[in-house]
Amino acid sequence: MSTIIAVMSANDEVGKTISAINLGYALADNGGHVLLVDMDPKGTMTQTLGIKHNIGIPELIGNRLNDISIYIDDDYIVRHSKNIDCIPSSNKLSIIELLLAVDENIAKGTFHSLPGNYDYTIFDCQTGLSRLNSNIIDVADSLILPTLATIESMYYLQHMISVIGKLSQKRTNLHVNIDGILINKLDNYNKS
Ligand SMILES: Nc1ncnc2c1ncn2[C@@H]1O[C@H](COP(=O)(O)OP(=O)(O)OP(=O)(O)O)[C@@H](O)[C@H]1O
Numbered sequence: 001m002s003t004i005i006a007v008m009s010a011n012d013e014v015g016k017t018i019s020a021i022n023l024g025y026a027l028a029d030n031g032g033h034v035l036l037v038d039m040d041p042k043g044t045m046t047q048t049l050g051i052k053h054n055i056g057i058p059e060l061i062g063n064r065l066n067d068i069s070i071y072i073d074d075d076y077i078v079r080h081s082k083n084i085d086c087i088p089s090s091n092k093l094s095i096i097e098l099l100l101a102v103d104e105n106i107a108k109g110t111f112h113s114l115p116g117n118y119d120y121t122i123f124d125c126q127t128g129l130s131r132l133n134s135n136i137i138d139v140a141d142s143l144i145l146p147t148l149a150t151i152e153s154m155y156y157l158q159h160m161i162s163v164i165g166k167l168s169q170k171r172t173n174l175h176v177n178i179d180g181i182l183i184n185k186l187d188n189y190n191k192s
């Protein structure tokens with residue numbers, strides 16, 4: 001069984017993507033077999049890893065929405081480097097997200113069918129508290145919440161933690177833990 005880690009935040013540009021990639025590399029360096037999943041329609045993780053592949057997470061969820069049976073193989077998974085594979089994303093994911101209104105659990109079903117033979121599956125989430133992110137919280141074991149050391153970011157973080165707390169009260173099968181609040185882009189130059 002893969003440990004599922006999601007890197008998530010309610011505000012943008014806090015370093016979710018870079019942290020998800022760095023975490024993946026660190027775990028892979030320690031001998032872990034890692035699957036990176038790009039869950040952002042912007043596809044920043046896919047681009048940063050230099051992946052040029054047309055099929056990925058939007059097609060996986062899209063096929064499931066259309067009742068097309070899927071076997072998650074090399075059509076969807078890109079071998080990136082030793083111990084690191086990736087399921088890429090693209091802007092088609094934003095269309096898929098709109099269609100999730102039909103069945104809000106479709107994405108969760110897709111995540112449950114991801115290969116379990118990885119030590120770690122790391123989701124790079126899009127900014128905010130979207131339906132997709134709620135599906136990811138449903139399947140995740142661990143959440144890492146990057147934030148900035150600003151008042152605005154602290155409000156966003158507080159909001160995110162409160163929503164996760166409410167979800168936990170509503171959904172008794174939720175087993176997610178907040179395992180880290182990562183204060184990123186800290187600049188010491190104001191230190192007196
Ligand atoms: N610790 C850091 N020091 C300097 N630059 C950083 C640091 N962390 C991230 N960045 C830079 O900040 C920008 C945003 O980072 P990143 O794309 O990882 O954030 P994000 O939260 O995933 O953004 P988005 O909301 O667009 O998904 C990038 O240019 C990245 O290189």
Ligand SMILES: [Mg+2]
Nearest residue numbers: 016017040044
């Ligand atoms: Mg990002």
